[in-house]
Every structure is written in C-alpha cells, then in structure tokens.
Amino acid sequence: MSWNKEIPANPVVAVAGATGAVGQEFLRVLHDLAFPAAEVRALASARSAGKKLAFEGCGLVPAGDLVVQEMTPAAFEGVDIALFACGASVSKEMREAVVGAGAVMIDNSSAFRMDPDVPLVVPEVNPGDAFAHAGVIANPNCSTIQMMVAIKPLYDLARITRVVVSTYQAASGAGAPAMDELYNQSRDFLEGRALTVEHFKHQIAFNCIPQIDVFLEDGSTKEEWKMVVEAKKIMGDESLAVAPTCVRVPVLRCHAESINVEFASEVSVADARAALAAAPGIVIMDDPASAEYPMPGLLEGTDATYVGRLRKDPSVPHGLAFWVVADQIRKGAALNATQIALLLLP
C-alpha cells in the first residue's frame, strides 16, 4: 500500500483520547512545538464530550478552551493528522474511519507496532521510515523510545550485538489514575492506613513491582517483549539481541534504564561520549565528581533523553554501561508522536 495524500502546511489535527494523561500532554506539546495546526480537535469517549480542556494554542489556533467532541468515525472527517492516545482496542476500532477520512493516524498504542506495513518511528533514530506509511505510523513503547535514542549514536560507532536493560518505570506509564494511586498509597502508608490497590497488580508505594503488562508463555512480560521486537524493527537489525527486565518503581513520570551494551568491535568511552553529545535529542548529565547524573524525580516535564553513568563494562570484550532517563509522558509518548507528525509536514 502506498500513501499519496499530501499533508497541508497547516493541517487539521485531532487528538484522540484528549482527556487522558497522554492526551492532555499532546495539547501541551502541540503548543510547545508551535505545531502549525489549522485546527485542533479534542476527541474522547461520549462520557467526556462537552468537557472543556485548556489549550494554549498553536499554529492558526488561538489559546482558549477546546470543547471535547465524542470520538465517532465521523469526527475524523477533514482531519489530516490524528494523534491517538487511546488503548489498543480503540485504535483498532477507529483505524478504518481515520484512514478512510484521509488522515494519517499516529498511534501511541501497541495495536499496530509490529504490523509490517506500519512504520515504528523514533524521529532521532529512523525518521526516514515514517514516509513509508500506509495511513498509520506507530509510536513505540515508552521504554523502547528512550533506549533507542541513547543506543542509536553508539550503534553508528560500531554494531551493537546485545543489550541488557533493566528498567525503573514510573507510575505514569499506567495512566493518570495510576499516578494518583501512587500518591494516595504513599499518603496512606505514611499515616498507617490500609492501602487501596486498583491500577497496579500490587502496592506500588515504597515498593518495586517486577511486572509491567501481562505475562507471556516464556516467562517474560509483554512490556519486555515489546522492547525486544520494537528495538529490532526500529534499528532494522533482526540480529540485535535485547534482554530486558521491566520493573515499576514508585516514581511519578520519568522512566530510568540501566543499560549494558556489547559491540562487535571496540568503542572507547570517549568516542561514545562524543557521539552521544553530538546526537539529536540527547543531553549528557555525567559528572561523577559533582554527583551529577540523570534522575527520574528531577527531570519531570523535560523533552530530552538524558544519559549518564557512562563507563566501560569490562566484563565483556567490547562493552559499555550507562543510565538513561526520559519523561515517560513526553518523550515516551506525546512528544515522540508529535515529532513524527512534524516529519510529515511539507
């Protein structure tokens, strides 16, 4: 399938799932990136229709409240770019209507990521893939995105054969109510009250949960599987081996990752540092002498992928280790998807 509709210079943008954590961040990111929209349509379930969402404006759209419209197939008529922040089932349900209306769907869910005709794009890594779409472009999983931003400039120095990654993932990955649950449980814990567990499998306050998404037959979780298959697709390298362990930690909205990479040939720490420093979207925070490194609790609301703790991993012939932090709602979701949309503009 090929796609021959041109996106206008001032496109009509729909945000589907506008009332959720990622949906609301889409509205902030559209403003922050001065996205040249002719119109921004906030869509959500019937339950939220009529609700007003504050919007600071972007492109031809002035600041002012957006009135949420019900997301029906007809709501996508006239839309050029549909930014989807819904669950996978809603994305699947709406795909035909969106693409049928002539819009490009940029989907934040896991619905289409591994479809062969759907590009999976991190703009700093594989921007060219975005243009091979057939109406749908997928935003990778949050934990994959920041790993790929950090790995790409290193991979360009020497082929990476294996990645071992352990994640420290924020509550926000489970949505806004999950963030509230972390707050409420923490408060109840400190007051000695019984805790209510609803959005996570177990207590998250003062705890770490080594499960994100459902378990698969091989004992890995679907979140871990996503990191394995998405990394291969984004790098276009089926031989790239990734061994992830995904863990939820009591942090609000930035994911951190401890990463060990193995190269096919030698890469010095100095060369790696220079490549990371020159790469788009990366900020190096790495000064051991002043205890400087990225930390999830202190980088909320930021756009970059932060890299620190860069050092040799002497346990393999050609190894490096480092630590990566990025805001899960921005670079891990709304920002990356909006950056994909920017790629499509004329």
Place this chain on the structure above:
Amino acid sequence: MSWNKEIPANPVVAVAGATGAVGQEFLRVLHDLAFPAAEVRALASARSAGKKLAFEGCGLVPAGDLVVQEMTPAAFEGVDIALFACGASVSKEMREAVVGAGAVMIDNSSAFRMDPDVPLVVPEVNPGDAFAHAGVIANPNCSTIQMMVAIKPLYDLARITRVVVSTYQAASGAGAPAMDELYNQSRDFLEGRALTVEHFKHQIAFNCIPQIDVFLEDGSTKEEWKMVVEAKKIMGDESLAVAPTCVRVPVLRCHAESINVEFASEVSVADARAALAAAPGIVIMDDPASAEYPMPGLLEGTDATYVGRLRKDPSVPHGLAFWVVADQIRKGAALNATQIALLLLP
C-alpha cells in the same frame, strides 16, 4: 596466621554499634536464632553509653534491657565473638583490641573484606572459608550477599562466566536516619513542602539515585566495585565477570536485583528452578499466572533470599534471567553475620 582458640558452646557475644539499625537487628537475630550466648554485651560510642536496649534474650541470657557500654578496647575482655555493626574506620581502630582479647571479630563493614587473610563468608555459599580466619571474618556487602545466595546453586549446575546485575536498593543500606529521611521527604513531597536532603546525595522520595557510595576513577561506584570483587572472592573464581549498576530506590529495607547470568554450558529453566528450590536460604516466589514474584515492599523482616521471574535469556547462548529480593538489614547484614557466628560454635 592461624587461629587456635576454641569458641565455647556458650560464648560471650559483643554487639559493637548496638544502637544503629544493624546493631539493633543483631539483638533481634540473636534472639530469633536462639543463639546460645552466655552473655550479650551491647557496645556503642560514649554518647550512647548508659542507654537501655530492649532484648528478648537468647541462650543463657534472659529477656530484659541491655545497658549500653562504651566501646573501648577493654570492653572486649572476655568476649568470644564480636559482631561489628560500625563504620569501617571504627572496625579498623578496634581490630587489634578485639583480636588481642581473643575474640573473633565478625565485621559488617567494608574494612577487611578484601584482605587476603580475612575470609568473606556467605554461609549458604562458602561456609568452609569461615574456618580459615585469623581473628577476623568479614560479612560481605548487602547487595553481594543476596546475589551470591541466588547464584551459588546455579553455578553448581554449570560455571557462570558473567553476571549483569542492576540493583534496586533500599534506604536502610544508608542507616536508620536515611530511612527516616525517605519517610520525611515523602511526607513533605505530598504536602508540597520543601524537602531536606541530608543522608543521600539527592532527594530519594519519588526518585531513583544511580549512585551508592563514592565514585572510583573508572566511572563505577565503590558499591559496584564491591559486588565485582566480593563475588570473585566468595566464589573462589577470579574469572567470574560481574557488571553491576547500583541504584537507590525509594523503598525502606529490602534490596531487589535484576540479574542476567551467562553459563559456560546449557542450563534449563527447569534444572535451575530445581536447584534453587533445593538450595539453603532460598524461597522461590515465581508464579506468573497469579502475579506472584518477590517484592521489596512486602518482604520486610524476612530471612530468606527470594527468587522469582526465572526465565531463559535467549540473547546469549546459555543465559538465564531472574529477580532477587532480600531484607537488607537481616540477610544483607545482621542475619548473615550471626549465621557466620553459628558456624564457629563447637
């Protein structure tokens, strides 16, 4: 140097640093293990002398308050086993007095761990090493102990060539005031008040700090270095390669570790599971279907090393991945040291 003093069946035990988090846990563990002490002496700095510590009794010592005595060289006269829960500098300062008094020093600090004439012992792993002491036996670092308990039965199936480990370490590793700091910061954070940072390098509430102990020249931290060198010494295998990343997380007193091991030859998940189930000191909590796995927030005060998330790591020829949790103050400190003391009894 050899050691030819016999430990009596009812030894006189001193707990040095009895008022700290680990010191107080020593008193609880002595009771819990029904340690056959003839006397338990609580020693601490002059500041704490005269303070009373509740003690439930053990051996010939009835339940009742212990009055803290000032830790002077003379305080070790008549002592058979000195359990040390002080900083490295105090341990170094007191070593001569303790050994001179004819006591065996079981030291929880990092002071002597890598000394060639000091055994470094995890009772489940290398109990025999304890007997080659010359007056001092070292307790490994907390993060090393639980890793070694889990790795040993696997190593016995096939030689482990490399371990990649990322830790999720509790506040307790930095002492009781650090645990209070996590509480206080969490409370202040939830109330919107400014946070006080004193015992950690940075805010720990709702954050992860990828630094434990000081930085070394190679960009690793001393905590990471400890895991590398202590693992080799405990396993008696200088070729064992360990690549650790040590991270402090906002959890109170259990450490968790995400571990990937590489074997010299194939080890099946089933064989690994059977070996872990049969190994001393290990409890397997691993039922994905019911979301069962070890979690640090829910295992406080326990004695076992808990293993879960056991699965194949297909990113290397012979790999396994798993997740380990243990109470940092008990198995990571007071319990392990007291278990060493038990080895010495006639």
